Amino acid sequence: MTDNKHHYFFAIKLPNEVKTFLNRWVQMHNTQYPFKRWVHPEDYHITLAFLGFVEKNLLEKVQNQVGDMLKHEDSFDLTLDEIGTFGSKKSPRIFWAGVKESEELNLLQKKIFKICLESNLNLDKKPFNPHITLARKWESNQVFPSEKMPLLKNSEDGDFSFTVSEIALYETHLNRTPKYKEYALYTF
Template sequence: MENLRLFLGIALPENVERFLGGRADWMKPKLSFRKWAHPADYHITLHYLGNIPQDRVPDIEQAIQDTADIAAPPHLSLAAPGMFGPESSPRVLWCGIQELSSAAPVAGSPAASPLHALHGTLGEHLQARIGYRPESRTYHPHITLARDCAGGHCAKRTVKELWDTASGTDGQQPGPWRCRDITLFRSHLGRSPSYERMASIPLRNME
């Protein structure tokens, strides 16, 4: 039985992909990250599953459906960039996500936010269906733009300055959008774009 590299996430609207692709093109010559994501691969990860036997895909899709039947659809917008890893050699450059409610930031703890609730509920259904164990660390939604700094031109201050400088040169930042689906992605190593969308299941509570 073939194993598939799978993860669950939120696909982005095309205008958000285009904007981030343009912003990445502006920053790419000025930063020393080794690998930049293809715009078609931009997404917000919900859960990374890893290598999964192909015959478990129907169970995964059912876990998604169980979640989609009850989850509230998050309202999202782009936020400031950031990085994971040490200042001298960050591992990941990302664009942040802000969650909105009636065009205003959600107040309170992350547990109160629909996006964090969607992540938690999906993890519970995956555990019930396939025995998946969600990560214990705090969920930090983001969109990966680049990986593996190869030199000294990846400082957080440099990234912020470039991001701010690019504002107004690459089109207006997209406004908020509503998450409408949970997507099952398959990762293909050694190709670009790398991610295949195997299934997208709509959230039902769209009122």
């Protein structure tokens, strides 16, 4: 990928307290889960629509349409839930933190996805599975301990909830850490 051909995606920008909470959890548990690459805390997010490479004029059009749509949205709360994986159960490729089912989140994702599809962007059609990627590529000879997956709780062993009030359009820079740069930010 040349330097001027970045990939883009719309995502929920997580509040700093969520990033801090997840990073603390990772620091306490990362030796139990030997993954090759741990995600930088500044890169934690919930992807709503991955756009890939997009020509600048089309990107600007989609940005404006999403921005107009978000002017009519209200903030809503999400709650961290479970830890999970994607890929092989024995040797997963993605280690993630999930959120409890949210009608507001699902509806928001559908609206953004629809705008992108109507602009003829070639989007991944897999079902929406909201998650925050924590690490990639299991790196152990041992089988991943999937039966011991903890729930994400605050220090009082209660739910960790937060308010969603920002959507970002991120630009990917694979050769940097953190690797996602805010290209546009929408507050609602």
